[in-house]
Amino acid sequence: MGCDGGTIPKRHELVKGPRKIEKVDKNAELVARWYYCALSQEKLRRPIVACELGRLYNKDAIIEFLLDKSADKTPMEAASHIKSIKNVTELNLADNPAWSGDKESIKGDKYDDLQSARFICPVVGLEMNGRHRFCFLRNCGCVFSERALKEIKSEVCHK
Numbered sequence: 058m059g060c061d062g063g064t065i066p067k068r069h070e071l072v073k074g075p076r077k078i079e080k081v082d083k084n085a086e087l088v089a090r091w092y093y094c095a096l097s098q099e100k101l102r103r104p105i106v107a108c109e110l111g112r113l114y115n116k117d118a119i120i121e122f123l124l125d126k127s128a129d130k131t132p133m134e135a136a137s138h139i140k141s142i143k144n145v146t147e148l149n150l151a152d153n154p155a156w157s158g159d160k161e162s163i164k165g166d167k168y169d170d171l172q173s174a175r176f177i178c179p180v181v182g183l184e185m186n187g188r189h190r191f192c193f194l195r196n197c198g199c200v201f202s203e204r205a206l207k208e209i210k211s212e213v214c215h216k
Contacts, residue, residue, distance in 0.1 A: 084187075087186075087187030087188070088186065088187055090112075090113065090187060091174065091185055091186060091187050092175075094113065094114050094115040094118050095112040095113060095114055095135045095136070096114050096115075096118045096119065096122055096133055096135050096136045097114075097115060097118040099118070101113055101115060101175075102115060103150075104116040104147055104148075105147070105148050105150065106119055106145040106146060106147050106148065107145060107146055107148055107193055108136075108138065108139055108145050108146075109138075109144070110138070112135065112136075113148075114136070114145065116145075116147065119136065119139065119142065119145055120142070122136055122139070123139070123141065123142065146193060146195050146198050147198050148193055148198050148199075148200050149197065149198045149199045149200065150176040150185075150200055151176060151177055151178070151179040151200070152175070152176060152177075153173070153174055153175055153176055153177045153184060155173065156173055156174065156175050173186070174186040176200070178191070178200070178201055178202035178204075178205050179199075179201070180202070180205035180209065181201075181204055181205040181208070183202045183204065183205075185200070189202050189203070189204065190202065190203040191203065192206055194214055196214075197214045199214050
């Protein structure tokens, strides 16, 4: 049974040390930014809007947030800087032809590859999965990779 006189317990067996802080997986955090709305935590679906901080939102979640000004509801810190619909820009995203996420029936028996992205850069073809930086133009909402903007070096929309 133990501790019957035949064993001598060590210090690490008797004293519990401080709990280790759980670290957030950086890869999972980046994937979550590109797949889920920053306000409602639902999957991103069109129309998708972005704020000046680069966070992605579902447009209907932003509209509901702006319309619901009840006193009992505390403001969400993810969208506390958004005061009107003019503070966000609707994005024109290019679909990834290799992505088959919502096309198949979801039964729970398939593998979801989180590294394949739903959207790509229309110029270079990089996937928007969090590994590469992307920029959007505020006047038209077109989204491009930072690499494409460095290669083209023009101030007008590429489309």
